[in-house]
Amino acid sequence: MAAKDGGLQIPNKLYFRIGEVSEITGVQPYTLRHWEMEFPTLSPKKNDSGQRLYRKEDIEMVHTIQRLLHSEGYTTAGARRLLSAKSGKRGRPVIPKPPPEPQPEPASVSPEVLKEVREALDLMDANDKRLAALEG
Numbered sequence: 001m002a003a004k005d006g007g008l009q010i011p012n013k014l015y016f017r018i019g020e021v022s023e024i025t026g027v028q029p030y031t032l033r034h035w036e037m038e039f040p041t042l043s044p045k046k047n048d049s050g051q052r053l054y055r056k057e058d059i060e061m062v063h064t065i066q067r068l069l070h071s072e073g074y075t076t077a078g079a080r081r082l083l084s085a086k087s088g089k090r091g092r093p094v095i096p097k098p099p100p101e102p103q104p105e106p107a108s109v110s111p112e113v114l115k116e117v118r119e120a121l122d123l124m125d126a127n128d129k130r131l132a133a134l135e136g
Contacts, residue, residue, distance in 0.1 A: 008063050015045075015053040025062050035065055038076055041083045 010024060018029045027035075032052075036042050042061045044054040054062075061083075068079040 008060070010056050010059050015055060016059065018044075018052045018054070021054045021059055021062060024059060025066060027062055027066055032062065035062070039065055039080055039083060041087045 008024070016024070018032055021027070021032060022029050036044070036052075039061075042058060042065065044052040044058050047053055064083070065079060068074040068082065069076065074082065
């Protein structure tokens with residue numbers, strides 16, 4: 001076994017299954033699968049049957065993510081940005097929210113205009129009643 005920084009010991013193999021990576025790093029398999037979606041820098045290969053095949057570099061990345069999230073207090077987004085910047089791989093794009101559109105001031109309506117609108121509505125109501133009486 002080869003000792004890595006932080007006491008991580010990775011056996012001298014080419015590929016590791018997700019269960020082996022979980023034992024080596026102490027990270028649950030479901031968390032590893034989640035991190036694959038969150039961190040573009042973590043991308044194990046899959047064999048023909050769909051099993052994940054991690055390399056030593058992938059295990060070291062898992063250990064780095066674990067350290068950033070749990071020891072150094074980074075958020076997932078912060079750790080993703082840090083790792084993406086270091087590797088040159090693009091993470092999820094951060095799309096800034098547009099500034100809120102200014103709300104128009106309510107228009108002031110003169111009492112004369114309000115009176116005309118009320119009269120027009122009353123006339124329409126009266127016409128609706130006459131039409132209903134003719135149809136009914």
